[in-house]
Amino acid sequence: MHDTINRLTSAFERFPGIGPRQARRFVFHLLSTPPRDRANLSELIGSLEKDVQQCPSCYRFDTFAGNVCRYCSDQSRDDTLLMIIEKDQDIVAIERANYYHGRYFVLGGVLTLSGKGIIRQRELLQTIKNRLEKGLKEIILALSATSEGEYTADRLREILAPYRSSVRITILGRGLATGSELEYADAKTLSGAFANRKES
Amino acid sequence: MHDTINRLTSAFERFPGIGPRQARRFVFHLLSTPPRDRANLSELIGSLEKDVQQCPSCYRFDTFAGNVCRYCSDQSRDDTLLMIIEKDQDIVAIERANYYHGRYFVLGGVLTLSGKGIIRQRELLQTIKNRLEKGLKEIILALSATSEGEYTADRLREILAPYRSSVRITILGRGLATGSELEYADAKTLSGAFANRKES
Amino acid sequence: MHDTINRLTSAFERFPGIGPRQARRFVFHLLSTPPRDRANLSELIGSLEKDVQQCPSCYRFDTFAGNVCRYCSDQSRDDTLLMIIEKDQDIVAIERANYYHGRYFVLGGVLTLSGKGIIRQRELLQTIKNRLEKGLKEIILALSATSEGEYTADRLREILAPYRSSVRITILGRGLATGSELEYADAKTLSGAFANRKES
Amino acid sequence: MHDTINRLTSAFERFPGIGPRQARRFVFHLLSTPPRDRANLSELIGSLEKDVQQCPSCYRFDTFAGNVCRYCSDQSRDDTLLMIIEKDQDIVAIERANYYHGRYFVLGGVLTLSGKGIIRQRELLQTIKNRLEKGLKEIILALSATSEGEYTADRLREILAPYRSSVRITILGRGLATGSELEYADAKTLSGAFANRKES
Numbered sequence: 074m075h076d077t078i079n080r081l082t083s084a085f086e087r088f089p090g091i092g093p094r095q096a097r098r099f100v101f102h103l104l105s106t107p108p109r110d111r112a113n114l115s116e117l118i119g120s121l122e123k124d125v126q127q128c129p130s131c132y133r134f135d136t137f138a139g140n141v142c143r144y145c146s147d148q149s150r151d152d153t154l155l156m157i158i159e160k161d162q163d164i165v166a167i168e169r170a171n172y173y174h175g176r177y178f179v180l181g182g183v184l185t186l187s188g189k190g191i192i193r194q195r196e197l198l199q200t201i202k203n204r205l206e207k208g209l210k211e212i213i214l215a216l217s218a219t220s221e222g223e224y225t226a227d228r229l230r231e232i233l234a235p236y237r238s239s240v241r242i243t244i245l246g247r248g249l250a251t252g253s254e255l256e257y258a259d260a261k262t263l264s265g266a267f268a269n270r271k272e273s
Numbered sequence: 274m275h276d277t278i279n280r281l282t283s284a285f286e287r288f289p290g291i292g293p294r295q296a297r298r299f300v301f302h303l304l305s306t307p308p309r310d311r312a313n314l315s316e317l318i319g320s321l322e323k324d325v326q327q328c329p330s331c332y333r334f335d336t337f338a339g340n341v342c343r344y345c346s347d348q349s350r351d352d353t354l355l356m357i358i359e360k361d362q363d364i365v366a367i368e369r370a371n372y373y374h375g376r377y378f379v380l381g382g383v384l385t386l387s388g389k390g391i392i393r394q395r396e397l398l399q400t401i402k403n404r405l406e407k408g409l410k411e412i413i414l415a416l417s418a419t420s421e422g423e424y425t426a427d428r429l430r431e432i433l434a435p436y437r438s439s440v441r442i443t444i445l446g447r448g449l450a451t452g453s454e455l456e457y458a459d460a461k462t463l464s465g466a467f468a469n470r471k472e473s
Numbered sequence: 474m475h476d477t478i479n480r481l482t483s484a485f486e487r488f489p490g491i492g493p494r495q496a497r498r499f500v501f502h503l504l505s506t507p508p509r510d511r512a513n514l515s516e517l518i519g520s521l522e523k524d525v526q527q528c529p530s531c532y533r534f535d536t537f538a539g540n541v542c543r544y545c546s547d548q549s550r551d552d553t554l555l556m557i558i559e560k561d562q563d564i565v566a567i568e569r570a571n572y573y574h575g576r577y578f579v580l581g582g583v584l585t586l587s588g589k590g591i592i593r594q595r596e597l598l599q600t601i602k603n604r605l606e607k608g609l610k611e612i613i614l615a616l617s618a619t620s621e622g623e624y625t626a627d628r629l630r631e632i633l634a635p636y637r638s639s640v641r642i643t644i645l646g647r648g649l650a651t652g653s654e655l656e657y658a659d660a661k662t663l664s665g666a667f668a669n670r671k672e673s
Numbered sequence: 674m675h676d677t678i679n680r681l682t683s684a685f686e687r688f689p690g691i692g693p694r695q696a697r698r699f700v701f702h703l704l705s706t707p708p709r710d711r712a713n714l715s716e717l718i719g720s721l722e723k724d725v726q727q728c729p730s731c732y733r734f735d736t737f738a739g740n741v742c743r744y745c746s747d748q749s750r751d752d753t754l755l756m757i758i759e760k761d762q763d764i765v766a767i768e769r770a771n772y773y774h775g776r777y778f779v780l781g782g783v784l785t786l787s788g789k790g791i792i793r794q795r796e797l798l799q800t801i802k803n804r805l806e807k808g809l810k811e812i813i814l815a816l817s818a819t820s821e822g823e824y825t826a827d828r829l830r831e832i833l834a835p836y837r838s839s840v841r842i843t844i845l846g847r848g849l850a851t852g853s854e855l856e857y858a859d860a861k862t863l864s865g866a867f868a869n870r871k872e873s
Contacts, residue, residue: 450848
């Protein structure tokens with residue numbers, strides 16, 4: 074019984090980016106919170122399972138009633154484009170930019186140089202197969218511009234090689250990101266920015 | 274129904290130090306977690322109420338069977354000392370130092386210069402009254418060396434003024450904290466360090 | 474006489490990014506340095522004037538014997554391109570990328586929203602006039618992707634409006650910079666990255 | 674000749690805490706500075722040698738006319754106290770605190786666990802010998818509360834062991850430094866703060 078505080082601290086330590094101290098602070102925060110809020114949090118976590126499903130087409134998590142998620146069932150989205158991204162949160166950023174209106178596939182992780190990390194290879198191939206029937210023309214590898222992102226893109230290029238005859242495979246363009254200062258930019262960023270320059 | 278992800282994100286945003294993005298990351302972390310772990314977390318949060326009590330003497334949160342918490346019921350601790358601290362986590366740090374073996378009182382917060390913040394004044398006076406009967410001789414104001422901590426200590430001195438005839442009121446000593454470099458130390462730290470110098 | 478340490482500290486305080494403490498540390502560093510190194514530093518600073526000139530064409534600082542700097546006199550560089558950059562250091566980054574082989578013009582600063590900041594407008598117009606005679610076809614506004622950089626680009630567009638009939642005016646492309654993570658990228662970066670996607 | 678910019682950049686790279694990029698920025702800053710300021714800086718650096726001396730008693734750098742520096746020649750300072758500190762800047766901090774009015778000795782560095790680092794051992798012993806004749810009673814080891822500081826204090830204790838019969842050897846007190854928060858304080862800091870608590 075004495076363990077409730079410690080056990081809850083351990084559970085929060087497994088949250089991404091949370092160390093032992095902040096985990097403990099979370100517990101004391103909850104203890105000083107109105108019982109109703111605690112009950113609410115407990116219930117929301119408990120109901121994730123029944124309320125939220127993983128879409129069998131794009132593999133993102135969402136609440137939906139039909140067979141597939143909102144983005145996968147939305148008839149107005151462009152069936153010729155499939156964007157492969159690392160994780161659910163990336164979709165939040167891309168939808169906020171309100172620029173891309175094609176389909177998605179969530180890898181569920183990146184590969185790391187140390188050999189760790191997994192991606193949903195089998196599921197991806199199945200989704201591509203289904204998407205080809207609906208007119209897929211281009212697969213966009215939308216990974217972060219990090220070493221893990223590039224390593225994952227390399228692996229995806231191998232996996233997707235057999236489809237090159239029927240679809241284009243593209244990657245996101247390099248250039249100046251908001252906040253980039255020329256003085257600190259590396260060669261890859263600068264050469265991308267130069268190659269992608271546009272009328273102004 | 275669609276709201277479960279958003280509602281849980283909002284609940285995590287209320288956690289100390291957590292912004293909207295990390296809150297959302299927590300939700301997606303939970304979604305990718307085995308159902309058993311999620312159920313466990315939900316249950317632990319739900320059982321905080323019955324498993325953890327607030328001690329009616331020192332006002333910290335703990336799991337205990339008797340009337341008061343372990344530290345308050347521990348006969349081997351020194352009844353002549355009462356340390357007033359801001360929050361539960363401070364006790365964790367002090368107990369880890371294994372140097373202080375008196376009693377505690379948790380204020381539950383600090384006062385801020387902007388007038389916000391509360392402390393358990395009524396409860397503190399009641400606890401002091403009870404402690405005086407058990408031989409209390411010294412009250413240690415153990416607040417952080419921050420402006421809020423000093424402001425709170427000022428207010429406590431006023432509140433505790435009537436007890437000065439029967440108890441000493443002390444504050445923690447200033448000096449070099451682990452990692453302090455002389456070059457960057459301010460006058461208060463250096464003069465405390467000099468005044469508290471010791472045989473070596 | 475007593476002032477030498479203080480006066481040198483003040484001089485170093487005017488260096489970019491250096492506060493009073495680090496300025497003083499520089500002085501004590503120099504005091505503990507071999508006399509020969511100090512004399513060398515003093516002499517190098519003193520000889521900047523005669524050894525380094527400002528190029529009357531691109532306005533960067535360099536050591537050169539002829540009328541203009543190495544980049545301006547290099548016959549192998551592309552006369553059809555003129556890149557306008559903020560400061561000398563930006564050229565160092567761009568040359569390191571080894572991608573651009575046109576001409577440069579250094580503005581000597583950016584404009585700020587608060588109205589401060591200057592740029593070499595008159596010199597720029599003169600340089601463009603000279604470059605047009607040598608076949609200039611495109612002016613690249615290569616400012617940082619910051620609010621000051623964008624504000625400066627806006628102003629340059631106004632200044633350069635009269636030349637639009639004879640030259641293209643372009644800006645560096647937006648996209649993922651090295652290290653950019655999709656989750657944290659803003660709309661402008663992501664839409665640039667998507668628009669500039671390429672075969673992979 | 675072409676090297677002036679690069680050679681000056683290299684010279685600035687040797688300044689404490691300065692990397693290649695900031696060193697280069699210093700050079701371009703100087704290039705855009707009025708010639709008079711550059712000449713002034715060059716001259717100040719050049720005159721350090723004749724204007725600033727190292728005191729043969731405390732070994733700090735200062736501008737002084739007599740045999741020893743201001744602090745060593747000041748008759749009003751307490752001859753019974755000698756504070757051993759790491760570097761000149763530490764004296765600046767201590768004098769600012771306006772609490773200590775004894776004498777100083779500057780070690781000129783700390784010892785590191787990896788075996789590197791030097792201290793002025795021979796000079797220290799000579800200064801102590803001279804100070805004993807003037808009534809020295811206490812030597813204060815005023816090192817930073819870092820592992821290097823503690824290691825250096827350990828070594829000084831060995832070196833000074835023969836003097837223990839005639840002088841007290843003390844170290845600065847541990848406690849809460851300005852800004853210290855209880856929750857994050859380690860055992861040594863907290864036990865020092867508790868041991869050094871005072872009437873309030």
